[in-house]
Amino acid sequence: MSATSHQKRRRVLAAAAGLTTVGALVAAMPAGAHDRGNGHGHDHGYGYGRTVDVQLLSFNDLHGNLQPPAGSAGRVTHTNEDGTTRTIDAGGAEYLATHLREARKGNRYSITAAAGDMVGASPMLSGLFHDEPTIEALNKLKLDVTSVGNHEFDEGAKELARLQYGGCHPVEGCYEKKANGKPKTFRGADFPYLAANVTNEKSGRPVLDPYFVWEKNGVKIGFIGVTLEGTPDIVSAEGIKGLKFGDEIETINKYTKVLERKGVKSIVALLHEGGAPASASYNYNCDSPGPGDGISGPIVDIAKKVSPQVDALVTGHTHQAYACSIPDPSGKPRTVTSAASFGKLYTDTTLTYDRRTRDIVRTSVASANHVVTRDVPKAADMTQLIDRWNTLAAPIANKPVGYISADIENPADAPERPAGNLIADAQLEGMAPADKGGAQLALMNPGGIRAGLVHKASGSEGDGVVTYGEAFTVQPFTNMMTAVDLTGAQLITTLQQQVSGPNQAAPKILQVSKGFTYTLDMTKTGADRIVTSSVKLNGEAIDPAKTYRVAMNEFLAGGGDGFAVLKEHKNKLVGASDLDLLNAYFAAHSTPAAPLAPPATGRITVVK
Structure with a gap:
């Protein structure tokens, strides 16, 4: 039929x-x-x-x-x-x-x-x-x-x-x-x-x-x-x-x-x-x-x-x-x-x-x-449905992709999130080689991070193991990554658009890769919340006239989440998917004997 x-x-x-x-x-x-x-x-x-x-x-x-x-x-x-x-x-x-x-x-x-x-x-x-x-x-x-x-x-x-x-x-x-x-x-x-x-x-x-x-x-x-x-x-x-x-x-x-x-x-x-x-x-x-x-x-x-x-x-x-x-x-x-x-x-x-x-x-x-408490009997038909689809997914979902030493959290109310730092670092590393885009920093939209990673999981899985299914849950969109040219002035405008225009009432704070730092002054309003003199890359102040190579997913490159200035990018190179880069990062930086530790915060200094 x-x-x-x-x-x-x-x-x-x-x-x-x-x-x-x-x-x-x-x-x-x-x-x-x-x-x-x-x-x-x-x-x-x-x-x-x-x-x-x-x-x-x-x-x-x-x-x-x-x-x-x-x-x-x-x-x-x-x-x-x-x-x-x-x-x-x-x-x-x-x-x-x-x-x-x-x-x-x-x-x-x-x-x-x-x-x-x-x-x-x-x-x-x-x-x-x-x-x-x-x-x-x-x-x-x-x-x-x-x-x-x-x-x-x-x-x-x-x-x-x-x-x-x-x-x-x-x-x-x-x-x-x-x-x-x-x-x-x-x-x-x-x-x-x-x-x-x-x-x-x-x-x-x-x-x-x-x-x-x-x-x-x-x-x-x-x-x-x-x-x-x-x-x-x-x-x-x-x-x-x-x-x-x-x-x-x-x-x-x-x-x-x-x-x-x-x-x-x-x-x-x-x-x-x-x-x-x-x-x-x-x-x-x-x-x-x-x-x-x-x-x-x-x-x-x-x-x-x-x-x-x-x-x-x-x-x-x-x-x-x-x-x-x-x-x-x-x-x-x-x-x-x-x-x-x-x-x-x-x-x-x-x-x-x-x-x-x-x-x-x-x-x-x-x-x-x-x-919806979990102290009631499970609906048998839902259990059967979940088991059926889990069986189909198991060969892919249960494959280990990495190891962590502790929870890597994704607190929705925090400007800077450990899970966001992990993803941004993975994107920078994947897009940094000259033949992959030559990226100097990475920006990640907070709404694209759907969960954190739990160190001690239930079931038969060993502690600290990150499976493909868990990585997928963190980043389920499978966005393709890009590396683009942005001027320093456009970068600063991007940070300002986190807290102004469509995002003024509900700020969308981008997660940034290691080495990129700035101060967010929440005692001020709108674009003034970004302390422009504090915006630095590897300790050096961002030059408004200089061009930087920036890694981001295609959603952001298209101006998503109210970041209109990002549509003005030039020289776009399309790379692998965000999930592929995250899994590659785990493969390069974690083993059962040396699991990956949660990334430290402190890239965004918040003044309240």
Whole structure:
């Protein structure tokens, strides 16, 4: 059966189960045709009162983390009643499945939705197979709908379409075989990916469905999915060629009117953009002292301008945890949520639906984040899925590539990270030979470093062994490396763009190779945070008029992450992939008897 036939079959089955896709809306039954309520009273999930409680379970930024995330990436912070904090190990698809299935019990009306970045920047178990394992896991989780995120475009729109509709990888083919030995075709997602604000530049049409309507017993809830307008700044330019990313607010408001004209009054926006709560604790009250007072960032402005007809916003991208009430344009509090990242949390929101008005009773909306703890039974079907794909990956994943003497950490809140220093040093060494580019220094974008390296791993692996799979998890993008010419003035501008322009509110501090040093003065604002006189290479001040050879991945060389000046480079030479250089560095500098020590910090001096 073709991929298209598979998708059509799934949509027919979905419609029969009470799920209405965009294509089926035109044939939807008249309003009230499924309404068996008695016109008064509260339903409590049984289907007969005027109002009915609809459970909305949501999460975001899974990034293909099917196995429990390691180290600090797999922990959440809880604030106790006395103000002290504790950390909880969390995440893993086997546990997420158990928690979601338990949460659904007793809820006749239950929807599961997500806010993008389900795939991309994934650990090797999923990334090696272009995230087919994650889509399969999400199907088993009974995900009803998700928006796209920026990482859904890491491999381009065609690959995203393959994940949605099915079919084997165009280059690598089918990864699995049937019992008869024939290739097993990847079936694609059973849930719709929504991309309302991602349009084809020529046709102006969304590349995927802009909205989705969930329906059961006459209860209809519409979902509009968008990613952040700034997606082109944070993904490879090649992957989004021919696409346009529209304004989030304008797009949501546009399709809110479309849904209203179709009789859908209850609306949830799935938005891959987020905010930053004042506390890192998942149970922080961001509505103290007033609604939304404890959260900042892009989502605040967006939420205040999105149509009041939207009843809740499920958000993501910032990897933060919050369940806030941010006032809508009419001043009425509206629920805005995010469940951190990597499947460590899920959000449980109660939407009270009024059958007479066909709208959500906003005063009755309640929402909270819950930890995906690892003290519950593992979901057997998820364990089987993980074991199956691990078996396929094992010959590559378990191959040792190096040895370390201690954890090499990747603290997301630190300007300089040991893992970042390691990667930058590996890139410099790989691109320094004259025939490889002649690089004098290397720059690495912090968002490209997805994990640290843990010295003492679980399972049968010996302490200090770094496998190919672990190295892949640190750098899963497999970006090609480049060596380019930049003037000293452009280098200084690059450092200034870390903390100014698009990056002023949320600085993106580049990781730098050994020998390149400077001072970051956080008591100042914008570009002034870079002390230009402190910028040195091997102890010598950077000369604005001099030309330097700089190693960086193609994402940065294309101006990614707001570093527009890097697009002005000259004399580009393309080298090996970033992962190849990291593995080569391990091979050159570590043995079982002499493991590699974590690189020292001190390249960036921070003044607070």
